[in-house]
Amino acid sequence: MTTPVVAEIALNVPLYRNFDYLVEPQFQTNIAVGCRVAVQFGRQQLVGIVVALKSNSEFLDKLKPISRLIDNNAIIDRHMISLIEFASHYYQNPLGECYQVALPTLLNKGEAVDKSAVPIIKLIDENTSVNGKKQRQLIEHLVDSGSTPVTELSALGFSSATVKSLLEKAIIEKTVEYNRDWQSKPLAIGDKPKLKREQAIALAAINQATGYTCYLLEGVTGSGKTEVYLQALEKPLQQGKQALVLVPEIGLTPQTVNRFRRRFPNVPIMLWHSAMTDNERLSTWRAAQTQSAAIVIGTRSSVFLPFAKLAMIIVDEEHDLSFKQQDSLRYHARDLACFRAAKLAIPLILGSATPSLETIHNATNNKYQLLTLTERAQTQSDNQYVLLDMRGQHQQSGLALATLDYIKKELTKGKQVMVFLNRRGFSPSLICHECGWLSQCQRCSANATYHKHIRNLICHHCGAQEHVPTQCPSCGSTQIIPAGQGTEQVAEFLAESFPDTPITRVDRDSTRKKGSLESALHDINKGEPRILIGTQMLAKGHHFSEVSLVVIMDVDSGLYSYDFRATEHLAQLITQVSGRAGRSGEAGTVLLQTHFPEHPLLQDLINNGYQDFSRYALREREETLLPPYTSLAIIRCESHKLNDINNFLYDLIPEQLPSGIQLLGPVPAALERIAGKYRYQLHIQGNERKKLHLYLHQLVSYISQSKLATKVRWSIDIDPVSMA
Ligand SMILES: Nc1ncnc2c1ncn2[C@@H]1O[C@H](COP(=O)(O)OP(=O)(O)OP(=O)(O)O)[C@@H](O)[C@H]1O
Ligand SMILES: [Zn+2]
Numbered sequence: 001m002t003t004p005v006v007a008e009i010a011l012n013v014p015l016y017r018n019f020d021y022l023v024e025p026q027f028q029t030n031i032a033v034g035c036r037v038a039v040q041f042g043r044q045q046l047v048g049i050v051v052a053l054k055s056n057s058e059f060l061d062k063l064k065p066i067s068r069l070i071d072n073n074a075i076i077d078r079h080m081i082s083l084i085e086f087a088s089h090y091y092q093n094p095l096g097e098c099y100q101v102a103l104p105t106l107l108n109k110g111e112a113v114d115k116s117a118v119p120i121i122k123l124i125d126e127n128t129s130v131n132g133k134k135q136r137q138l139i140e141h142l143v144d145s146g147s148t149p150v151t152e153l154s155a156l157g158f159s160s161a162t163v164k165s166l167l168e169k170a171i172i173e174k175t176v177e178y179n180r181d182w183q184s185k186p187l188a189i190g191d192k193p194k195l196k197r198e199q200a201i202a203l204a205a206i207n208q209a210t211g212y213t214c215y216l217l218e219g220v221t222g223s224g225k226t227e228v229y230l231q232a233l234e235k236p237l238q239q240g241k242q243a244l245v246l247v248p249e250i251g252l253t254p255q256t257v258n259r260f261r262r263r264f265p266n267v268p269i270m271l272w273h274s275a276m277t278d279n280e281r282l283s284t285w286r287a288a289q290t291q292s293a294a295i296v297i298g299t300r301s302s303v304f305l306p307f308a309k310l311a312m313i314i315v316d317e318e319h320d321l322s323f324k325q326q327d328s329l330r331y332h333a334r335d336l337a338c339f340r341a342a343k344l345a346i347p348l349i350l351g352s353a354t355p356s357l358e359t360i361h362n363a364t365n366n367k368y369q370l371l372t373l374t375e376r377a378q379t380q381s382d383n384q385y386v387l388l389d390m391r392g393q394h395q396q397s398g399l400a401l402a403t404l405d406y407i408k409k410e411l412t413k414g415k416q417v418m419v420f421l422n423r424r425g426f427s428p429s430l431i432c433h434e435c436g437w438l439s440q441c442q443r444c445s446a447n448a449t450y451h452k453h454i455r456n457l458i459c460h461h462c463g464a465q466e467h468v469p470t471q472c473p474s475c476g477s478t479q480i481i482p483a484g485q486g487t488e489q490v491a492e493f494l495a496e497s498f499p500d501t502p503i504t505r506v507d508r509d510s511t512r513k514k515g516s517l518e519s520a521l522h523d524i525n526k527g528e529p530r531i532l533i534g535t536q537m538l539a540k541g542h543h544f545s546e547v548s549l550v551v552i553m554d555v556d557s558g559l560y561s562y563d564f565r566a567t568e569h570l571a572q573l574i575t576q577v578s579g580r581a582g583r584s585g586e587a588g589t590v591l592l593q594t595h596f597p598e599h600p601l602l603q604d605l606i607n608n609g610y611q612d613f614s615r616y617a618l619r620e621r622e623e624t625l626l627p628p629y630t631s632l633a634i635i636r637c638e639s640h641k642l643n644d645i646n647n648f649l650y651d652l653i654p655e656q657l658p659s660g661i662q663l664l665g666p667v668p669a670a671l672e673r674i675a676g677k678y679r680y681q682l683h684i685q686g687n688e689r690k691k692l693h694l695y696l697h698q699l700v701s702y703i704s705q706s707k708l709a710t711k712v713r714w715s716i717d718i719d720p721v722s723m724a
Contacts, residue, residue: 006057007031007066009048010096011041012108016704018095019048020057027069034074034081037066038110047110049099051081075113076103079343080306086339090693092700092716093329101329102304106282113286114176116279120147121163125171134162142172150174178292179268183240188266192231193377199224202371206232209347214338216318216363217351218611219373221579225351226256227377229314230263232349237267237294241311245297246333248320249274250537254518257297264295272298272305300325303333303340311346313337318350318359319572324721332719334359353579354572354610357618358719361628364618383578383588385606387597397493398485398553399593404497406549406591411501411530415548419490419533420577422554424507425460426452426489427482432472434479443676450482451509452489462675490553491533498531506534539577548588550581555594559601562670563723564626567601568617575610627719631689633696634720635682636669639712645680648708652682652699660687661695670724677713681723 005023021039023031031037035050045067057063076084080102088098100108106115123142130136138158142148148156153163166172195203198219206215206228219225229245236243247256252273260269270284270293287293288305296302300323315323315334323333334350341348350359350368363370386406393400398421407417429447430439439448441459448457450468458465471478482489491505504520511517517537524532527546532538558570574592581588594602605613622629635652639645649666657663662685669679684699686692700716703709 003055004060005031006054006060006063007037007050008052008054009037009039009066010051010099011039011046011048012096012100013041013046014094014097016094016701018051020059020063022063022065023053024065027066030072031066031069032074034076034078035072036070036075036107036110038068038070039066040064047108048096049076049103051085051095070110071113075107076306077308080304082343083304083336083340087329087331087336091329091331091718092696098329101301101325101331104282104285105278107285111282113282116282117176117178117286118149118151119174119176120149121153121172121174122147123171124173128169128171130166130169130171132162132165134158135166138162138166139171147177178287178290180291182267182294183291185266187234187238188264189234190263190265192263193227195227195231196224196375196377198373198375199228199377202228202373203231205369205371206347206349207235211345212342212347214341214348214350214362214368215371216355216359216368217349217371217373218355218360218363219351219353220376220609221353221576222376222378223353223373224377225353225373226259226316228373229316229349229351230260232314232347233264233295233312236311237264239311241309242288242291242293242307243295243312243314244302244305244307244310244337245295246302246313246315246323246337247297247299248317249299249322251317251320252297252299253521260295260297267294268292269295269297272296272302274299300333303336310340310344312349313341313346314349314351316351318352319354319356321569321721326722327715330715330717330720332721335719354575355614357568357614357621358628360614361618364615383581383590385578386589386591387602387606388591388593389597390593390595397489399490399493399551403551403591403593406589407494407498407531407551410549410589411498413548416524416527416529416544416546417531417549417551418538418544418547418577418580419494419531419551420535420538420553421485421487421490421533422535422573423484423486424488424509424535425449425458425486426492427486428484429482430457430468430480431483432475432477432480434477435472435475437472437474437480438483443673445671445673449486452482452492461671464675485553487533487535494531494533501531502529503531503533504529506532506538508535508537511537536573539573539580544580547581548586549591550577550588551591551593552577553593555592555602556596559594559596559599564621564624565721565723568614571601571605571610571613571617574605625685631686631692632720633684633692634717634723635684635699635714636679636717637666637681637712637714638674638677638679640677641711642678644708644711645678648706648712648714649680649682651706651708652703658691658695660691661685 005028006020007023008018008020010018033050036047038045038047084098084102088095126143202217217225233243270287272284285305288296288307291308296305315337318334325331337348362368388400388402390400410417427450430450439457441448441464443464444459444461446461448459451458455468456465457468472480487505487507491503495503506520524544558566578590581590604616637645637648665682666680669681
């Protein structure tokens with residue numbers, strides 16, 4: 001009897017294990033680790049990936065056969081498999097779910113890897129004589145042209161019947177070819193500036209890398225970090241190798257992409273982001289694999305692209321929170337990039353004006369090599385900070401009268417002004433002037449935001465909408481007034497205060513229509529609106545050369561928060577937003593409205609800059625034993641029934657914890673209820689990453705067997721970036 005072949009398959013089901021299936025003889029020659037298969041699972045057909053082949057199984061007599069082998073070759077190589085396995089292990093997520101996140105949607109659905117590529121028709125045998133006139137014409141055409149994309153055949157007058165009969169006679173073949181010409185041509189390099197001293201030092205360090213090194217390029221806004229990336233890319237490209245440039249979701253603007261394309265006009269640069277169609281994404285995926293893309297510029301999940309010859313990874317704005325996925329596989333693209341670069345022995349560049357404290361910690365510990373850019377590339381001048389003391393100030397719609405004077409002064413000089421408030425809508429709630437009733441969402445522990453122009457109350461957490469009541473639901477009074485400010489209100493107030501000044505608002509509401517953000521940014525760059533009011537959508541990466549004053553309306557909410565990272569994020573935001581001012585050569589002004597002008601954080605930040613602030617903040621984290629000096633994980637749990645949550649979470653608390661592990665909770669999440677569900681957390685902290693990891697491993701394996709877990713929705717978040 002021949003030995004059986006058993007395939008271990010990772011399936012996208014929320015279970016912490018793989019599944020064995022029998023490989024029948026017809027599939028045995030082609031099946032390999034990394035091939036996709038279709039299998040029967042319960043009553044469904046699922047697509048899974050082969051992660052191991054073996055000759056035995058615990059359940060041998062009960063095994064079902066594989067229904068279909070989808071690929072005749074592995075679609076991912078050993079390196080990709082180890083990356084995904086690492087993600088599964090590190091983030092404690094079922095392997096099948098990790099594959100689901102790592103592979104393009106079409107591949108998860110079982111489509112062919114070349115689905116989105118346009119196949120071509122090629123002649124295999126030109127000496128054959130055929131009878132049909134059209135068939136002869138097609139052969140002659142192919143003798144002349146070499147090959148033809150199938151999409152052009154009908155325009156050339158060839159029917160699919162003609163093509164089909166030649167295919168059957170094996171005179172022509174249909175294939176997909178990827179163009180790798182760029183690898184053999186000399187690299188063309190567009191105009192580039194001469195590097196400043198600090199840039200040149202950074203570049204020289206990066207060019208010296210042999211094997212894995214992680215560089216932290218810490219450079220103030222506008223110091224020419226992108227220029228360093230561009231020149232660092234020359235070396236791998238000249239060797240015909242590939243590079244990945246990871247950018248935050250909001251950073252993938254046409255401006256950025258064009259800059260790369262102008263610099264490297266003869267290499268294929270492809271994109272990867274969430275607004276692309278499934279077909280487009282599959283074609284970038286395949287291009288990375290077949291080396292027909294030299295550079296991919298992509299958001300978070302591009303860290304999983306299957307490059308065949310990856311030689312450099314760049315993570316721009318490495319501190320950006322969009323690199324951390326907040327559901328299913330809660331991975332951090334920067335950290336996986338680090339794993340990947342180390343495994344491939346290639347350089348990794350992390351760039352930011354405001355690096356995360358984790359990254360700075362690694363740089364000061366010499367795990368990363370620190371490269372610093374302290375001067376702006378095009379101006380000498382530094383922005384001026386003004387801490388506007390709001391205590392006792394007369395204010396309207398959240399703007400102090402003194403702030404209005406500042407705005408007026410800049411407008412008179414013909415400059416642009418940017419006002420920043422991270423709250424959309426007209427006001428965060430409505431209040432009854434007589435009884436104090438507040439508009440709240442029925443299903444969340446949150447206010448319902450008033451949107452004036454559509455006269456609706458909208459919950460920003462569950463999306464629930466209702467009409468604004470004409471009378472107070474509690475006392476019947478008609479005096480219901482807005483409480484607090486959102487961008488809609490500030491825009492309205494500024495329009496009244498400066499009636500002849502064009503104003504543009506940029507937030508999620510004003511940019512809902514496709515293309516509206518692009519057109520707003522375009523107008524801003526042309527200088528049409530003189531006042532810009534927006535949420536953090538305005539804060540990052542854009543270059544507005546005429547802006548000379550930036551107003552940050554609400555600084556205080558970041559100073560006092562339940563989240564220990566809030567001050568770090570506030571400092572990053574202030575620094576990034578202020579980087580929007582004074583780009584045209586003259587210094588700009590950054591005005592911060594606050595009730596706490598003496599706050600040490602604000603003082604440190606404005607007097608000494610982010611670099612200084614961050615080192616100070618790190619010392620504080622060290623004293624309070626918070627990350628990065630300890631490791632943290634959160635177990636989140638939600639359910640309509642508070643009882644089920646308590647049963648589940650209290651069951652996880654052992655009588656005695658291993659040494660070096662601390663447990664806090666259960667505590668309610670910042671929003672205790674969303675859409676009717678209660679939300680609670682358990683915080684687990686470890687003095688050593690390894691120990692914590694081991695402990696979590698045992699915990700997760702306990703949970704995966706626990707009956708109590710089936711009554712709630714739970715998740716685990718390793719190295720959380722938000723405590724929400
Ligand atoms: N060595 C240089 N000489 C002259 N101009 C330069 C030089 N380096 C960069 N620049 C220009 O300075 C501006 C800012 O540079 P760049 O965009 O590379 O900075 P950045 O640090 O990436 O900016 P941001 O902080 O917005 O991410 C750009 O217009 C760029 O073309
Ligand atoms: Zn709600």
